[in-house]
Amino acid sequence: MPKCDMCDNEATVHEVIVRNGQRIERHLCEDHAKEAGVFTSQSFSAAGQVVKKVVMSQSGLAEQAQSSRSSCPDCGLSFAEFRQDGLLGCAKCYQAFADKLVSLLRRAHDGGDHHVGKVPKRAGTCFAKQERLTALRKQLKECVDLEQYEKAASIRDEIAEIESAPAERLHRSDSGEPAPSHRSSEEGEGD
């Protein structure tokens, strides 16, 4: 077990600071971390700062540091750019920034973070579905690599759900049911 930089206790908080491309690591015990003012993962600081503090209790530090200054793989928009003008760049941004967006969405939508209401009839048939599956599978792999099993499980469930969605269900309004087609929020349980 790694020891705290300040004492002989076990280090449970690991901090990586990337400043001008230079990487500085700190390993601290709970008490010294508090004393040093190191944030815990709950207060994950916003992207787009010169100094990025990333704290995790276990491995995967480098990857995590990378993801905090992440940009959308499709359109290249960074989270900092989004912060500036409040507009996302493309559909994929929602996937790319999902973690950070959820708290923002809850604030903007009276606590809402799941769609309830109309569903496009062709949602399952177009290529967007394939696109999403590709993205989800990539995410799943990343989560497994990062040992974020809880999140991985929910992604796996979401993939299973999309794959098992029968085409008929997505076309139900064609059978003469009154439009719009509605569904409850239990579908699409994602991260």
Add this chain to the structure above:
Amino acid sequence: MEQYQPPDRTSWLTHDGSDTDVVVTSRVRLARNVAGIPFVSRCVPTDLRGVMELAEQSLLRESIAPGMTWVPLHQLSQLDRQVLVERHLISGQHAKGELPRAVAISNPDESLSVMVNEEDHLRIQIIRPGLALQDAFKRIDAVDDDIESRIDYAYHPQFGYLTACPTNVGTGIRLSVMLHLPGLKLANEIEKVRRAAQAMSLAVRGIYGEGSEASGDMYQISNQTTLGKSEHDLLDQFENQIIPQVIEYERVARRSLLEKRRVFLEDHVYRALGVLRNARLLKADEALALISHVRLGVALGLIEDVPVRTLNELILVSQPGHLQRTIGREMDQAERRIQRASLVRERLAPARPNGA
């Protein structure tokens, strides 16, 4: 490309809806984006043209609405754009800029309009006179289905319809009711309405949307929540809860003014009519405020020779864009004041002797 010639009357002026003593218009808007194309702010011109082509093909069909007309805004003069803004057919933001953008309008009733390449690829809107949200929703839902038979929308199971701004994501719907609240204004009760609306996560704005002041005692109440609340729940909240309450509240305020402060009210109303019928210079805001007072007088039966429809038309024609279009040329502010006053005098001229 033919120039779009807006008809003299636009649908929301007709004044034949329900609760039109208080409710001016009901609007429903849906924000939609095309799957596989970046949102507008990240689009290169080729993407924007792609959206335009797709939208034009999908929207100019009889099944969407009869008389759908395609108006490429980037080719339109500033004045023509302003006219469309004043009619609530496009937003102020959409009027600006020279990149490929358009609006498709159902002509001549103008009840349906679809902004193309505004903040989102498509912003579909239905506007109706009076309180008619259910009706407007039914119509827009059918239009949405029809468009979706041609266009794949960007959609995500958790987040719903994806929009450029996360504040619109989910249903992408905005219900918006324009209310005329002169009674509450005179009784100093507007702040209460504002607070009640805010407590229900609703926004209260002026006649021309975001950031605009409530001129002419016109207030727009609209939802802000689009994620986690279905279209039907929202409609129910509007049509069965908040709006009927505000309407009733306004009517009570009017009645109470009539009973307890009748002379004050009459002075207010007749003075406004007097100014409108005699002024030689009128600013736009002043005209709106005076028209509002006369509208109140008509609603309470104090004024009998002025139809509300005429007042609604005056609200529109007092706007700088419409005024210049009516007169037929561009004018500076000073001249607009003269022409506005003269137009208002003409339209409000007392009825011929047989009337009273």
